[in-house]
Amino acid sequence: MKRLIVQFLILGTAVIYFGCKNEKGTIPQKTEFTGTSVPVAILDPGKTTVLPNGNVLMEGIKYEWYDSTSVWQATGQSIWNEDWLIYSSGDTIKIWGTADINVVGENPGDPSRGKWELLWNGLVTKYEMDEKGNFTKGLIAVDACGNGTSGAVKGMLGRWKYTMDIEQKFAYHSEGFFK
Numbered sequence: 503m504k505r506l507i508v509q510f511l512i513l514g515t516a517v518i519y520f521g522c523k524n525e526k527g528t529i530p531q532k533t534e535f536t537g538t539s540v541p542v543a544i545l546d547p548g549k550t551t552v553l554p555n556g557n558v559l560m561e562g563i564k565y566e567w568y569d570s571t572s573v574w575q576a577t578g579q580s581i582w583n584e585d586w587l588i589y590s591s592g593d594t595i596k597i598w599g600t601a602d603i604n605v606v607g608e609n610p611g612d613p614s615r616g617k618w619e620l621l622w623n624g625l626v627t628k629y630e631m632d633e634k635g636n637f638t639k640g641l642i643a644v645d646a647c648g649n650g651t652s653g654a655v656k657g658m659l660g661r662w663k664y665t666m667d668i669e670q671k672f673a674y675h676s677e678g679f680f681k
Contacts, residue, residue, distance in 0.1 A: 537571030556590030614655025
């Protein structure tokens with residue numbers, strides 16, 4: 503049994519080592535970044551369904567945000583496609599979806615320099631809403647992973663962590679890395 507475990511460890515190490523090399527045969531270095539993501543527009547409010555158990559499902563929500571980070575490779579316009587499950591207990595909202603970040607480059611107005619495609623999920627906790635359904639308090643935590651699909655980021659892999667304290671500021675703090 504120990505021999506089998508050792509063989510799997512050696513095989514796993516080999517796959518990770520050889521599988522992570524780029525076309526030049528070198529292992530890419532991890533680039534870390536931080537930043538903020540601010541809302542630009544609601545593109546589609548989606549559809550709301552009250553489920554038989556009292557939970558509320560919101561589907562097809564679409565937002566535009568602008569991500570400003572410490573590196574140009576993760577800075578640009580982002581479009582977020584979202585689904586929400588608001589639990590009837592009133593303490594948690596589960597959120598998930600996809601997003602695209604269109605990398606704008608080093609300066610505002612630069613042409614697109616690439617695109618990231620992300621999958622993400624998260625939670626909204628400790629929240630309060632006003633009578634119009636707008637958040638007045640809450641903590642949001644989102645984890646995302648993405649692939650560079652075009653331009654200068656094509657072939658890169660990245661991870662993002664977005665956090666927001668709604669009472670502090672309606673903008674996400676972002677941190678992550680890509681390689």
